[in-house]
Amino acid sequence: MSLTLAQVEHIAELARLALTDAEKALYREQLSAILEYAAILQRVDTSMIPPTATVLPLRNIMREDIVQPSLPIEDVLANAPDAADGCFRVTAILEG
């Protein structure tokens, strides 16, 4: 179960990571090893085990629909590298 270079590039693209050729080669190896491990797990017969979304013994944890104060705008924008008009200012994004 070895990943192709193209697959590594696709995963990097989805994660918005810019990788060097050396990194691509390295991660191809490492990610392939992880997948091999997953492949071993997949050999286990799970046909009698219901899909598990959580291992915690918790269900139906909900809050009532009550409004509480939000953060002051100074705090909201405190860590923003750039801000304008009360908004986070980011590199221009084309509508897609």
Added chain:
Amino acid sequence: MPIYETIIGLEVHAQILTRSKMFCACSADYAGAAPNTHVCPVCMALPGSLPVINRAAVEKTILAGLALHCTIGPEAVFARKNYHYADLPKGYQISQYELPLCHDGWIEIEIPNETGNRVKRIGITRVHLEEDTGKLTHTGGASLVDLNRAGVPLLEIVTEPDMRSPEEAHAYLTMLQRILRYLGVSTADMEKGAMRCEANVSVRPVGQAQFGTKVEVKNLNSFRAVVQALEYEVARQIAVLESGGKVVQVTMGWDEAHGRTVVQRTKESADDYRYFPEPDLPPLVIEPAWVEALAARLPELPDAKTRRFVAELGLHPRDAALLAEDRGIAEYFEAVARESGDAKTAANWITGELFRLMNTATVEIAAVKITPAAFAALMRLVATGQINLNSAKRVFAIMFETGRSPDEIVQELGLAQVSDADVLAAAVAAVVARYPDEAAKYRGGKETLFNWFLGQVMRETRGKGNPAVVRELLAKALKG
């Protein structure tokens, strides 16, 4: 040229009416708020913050699912949908994937045709709950991010590919909007972004079992845009096939300004979203007792109401549908019908005078000042002959304006109809005495003069004479 069949499936997002957001206690009422003033560590995705599910959003989703005849649960799991975009601070949207709250339902739509209305059932694949994204504003060289909308609860309703024309898609959206409004689940206002629509469209030659390649059309922000975009896209696909080409699976956006669909940047496919169960939120178990309690809260829906108005109250189907269209109006009508004991007359007044005044003044039913009791009191004044219909309309307009009681207005304007036979007999006698020639002609057989005499007496009483009583007295006097 073969005849083509159109296949349409719709995906609708509707904002759920809750006070707070889906996973935090920030206000969900983002309209008109200054940017980033409804934001907290959860909805701006600060490390270490944890979401907690809003019970009201879950219950409203189940209500919508019940109204759409869905199976509810029994287990529902939230999932992360991973993608990068500046309006999505976490880098994933909390949505649902494998186990939505509601699934496998249907909705009935009515499509007008030559012989009345054709009823068609549209399958509902799923109804799930997710969170909205923030809002981006694009200025010259940058984009501005406002997170007030981030985390507002959204209902996603996906249909089967069951619609066969843009008209059916329009009918579906109309019915869905009406139901969501009735339930109080959403304002479902497309122009204000509270309801958004995406369509999957394909065409195939009639008789072909296999579906054609489907194209996804986004950015449908009004009912008009939905119909226009679908018509355009269907024509485009047929033209591609007719010229020997192949339809390519792609995401298009509707370009309202130019009236055409344009290819959008290819986004991730379902695989690329890398959905997985949200580890921060324990699953929901929807016990039957919970569903039953919610089902008991389901209001009677417009279709059922229309049928009942016709069957039980004897309304014309057109009036019944008009009154059932809006829940507030339907409830108002029923209150007036109950108070007055005369549903048909109540329906006439509401679909006539009240709608006219509401339209002119652009007033919603909730703001109408006439109480059902006062409305019924006015109807009684007419029914018992105390005022005539023309006076009643004048009084009604004043009631609409001021919310005052009809009796008070009638008294003030001196509109009370005179039914006292002695008073009216004097007026009749005076008129007959004033026009001896006409009286003679009438007695000589010119019966059409009766109505002229009636008019003269009404003028004599300044319009307040009870026409029925006047008629009787006049007939007697003219015989004389």
